[in-house]
Amino acid sequence: MKDVEYVTIKEGRTTLLVPPHQEGKGPKGIGDEVFFNPAMELNRDISIAFLRAWGVDGKKVLDGMSATGVRGVRIANETDAQEVVMLDLYQEAVDMINKNIEHSGVRADVRKESIEGHMLNNRYKYDYVDIDPFGTPVPYFPSAARFVSRGGIVAVTATDTAVLCGTYKQKCLRRYSAIPKNNWCCHEIGLRILIGYCAREAARYGRGAVPILSYYDGHHFRTYLKINESAAEADASLDELRTYKFSNYSWKEGAGTGPLWGGSLFHEDILNDLKPAGSLDDDLIDTWVSESTLPPFFYDTNVLGSIVGKSPPRLKKMISAMKRSSHRTTRTHFSPTAFKTDADPETVLEIFKDL
Ligand SMILES: C[S@@+](CC[C@H](N)C(=O)[O-])C[C@H]1O[C@@H](n2cnc3c(N)ncnc32)[C@H](O)[C@@H]1O
Incomplete structure (x- = not known):
């Protein structure tokens, strides 16, 4: 490996050597050199913040798909992990x-x-296993869910967003055994299909999988799942699976889309302890906190506008109007033009029309 081919970068508190890349651009391609994607910095910053909040002192961490080692080296440098092991299939990466x-x-x-x-x-050695593949985590999740320590975490990235969001419906059915929906809610539906798949897969091994921090960011989904041992925990996770029927701007339980995770995407203990790290700022954490206690899915002001035939108000104005009518309502990280609320669809539409 020639030093001259690599550049030095700083991510978080760590300096690293990576292949040449264009700032703000994705990877150059698969296969020709060790993979490094600067656009995944937020993903890695969140993993550092997550491990600090979860408490990794005395714990063993596996960065299972490491490429340049950027995530594992950062974990070793920026958290209290007792042991960090990094894997890759290819000698260049190693x-x-x-x-x-x-x-x-x-x-x-x-x-x-x-x-x-x-x-x-x-088996059962690692307390935290990170799965960060090209595309789908489906080939890698079963072994991690099965053999992470009891009560351990499996963190999963999925970049096959077009599949999970319903552009390739049949592929989603084959890969995740679930029917997606390509509408304004597709990113939340996709994330929930991913989690639903993980819950079903863990259940096969008598383990529960509960998401404690899950989000969508531009071109990927990410979920941190707590893996609990016992058939009862597995059954409890399966109980959270739902299917939904979507109409032009609303939804209800019924056949159509799913099965997907219908429970919370977050656990309040992690959110309470999460501190900004690098590009993870208070604004994103606050948004997660405020949306974490609201039911699945959201309304998009642009979609409502096209249904009613008027240009949508500013999001802040809509949220204030919803709150004035005593409905818990908040913005959501899934879309800058959308809001989550506990109000029913008819109420949402009435308030929207009156604005
Ligand atoms: C998307 S990259 C990982 C990026 C890295 N985690 C980061 O944050 O920059 C996926 C890596 O997984 C490696 N890989 C592919 N299949 C694997 C397997 N079955 N086990 C371990 N590593 C694998 C690839 O060689 C590639 O380097």
Whole structure:
């Protein structure tokens, strides 16, 4: 590996060597060099904030798909994790990770191994397993859900957003055994289909999977799942699965879309302890906190506007009007023009019309 081909970057409190990339642009391509995507900095910042909030002192962390090692090295450098192990299938990546371990002076191990095989050979060793694949996590989640420690966390990224959001409906059915819906709510539906899949998969091994922090960000979904041991926990997770029927601006339980996770996307203990880190700021944390106690899905002012045939008011104005009518209402991280509320669809439309 030639040093001259790599550039030095700083993410969080860590300096690292990565392949050349354009600032703010995604990866150059798969296969030609070790993968590094600067656009995933927020994803990595959130994993640091999550581990600090969850409390990782004395815990063992697996960065199961490590590429340059940026996430694992940051975890070793920026959290109290007792042990950090990084994996990648390819020798180029393993060399790069070793270089980054040396460059940043952290204590961590690296292995050229698949996450599936490593989990099978290290049953119940890890308290936190990070799955950050190209595209879908479906091939990797089962071994992590099955063999993470009891009460441990499996953090899952999915970048196959077009599948989960319903552009490729049949593919979603094949991959996630769920029917998506390509409408204004597709990002929340996609995230919930991903979590629903994880809950069903964990249940196969007699384990419950409960999301404690889940979000959508531009081109990926991410969920941090607490894996609880016991058939009762598995059944409790399965009890949270729902199907919904969507109409032109609203929805109700019924056949059509799903099955998907119908429970909360967050756990308040994590949200209460979450502190800003890098590009994760108070604004995003506050939005998660305010939407975390509201039911699934949201209304989009543009969709309501096209139904009623008028230009939509500013979001702030709509939210204030909803609150004046005593309905819990808040913005949502899923869309800058949308709001979540506990009001029924007819009430929402009436208030919208009157604005
Ligand atoms: C999207 S990249 C990971 C990015 C990295 N986590 C980050 O934050 O920059 C996915 C990596 O997983 C590796 N990979 C693919 N299949 C794997 C497997 N079965 N086990 C472990 N690593 C794998 C690829 O070589 C690639 O480097």
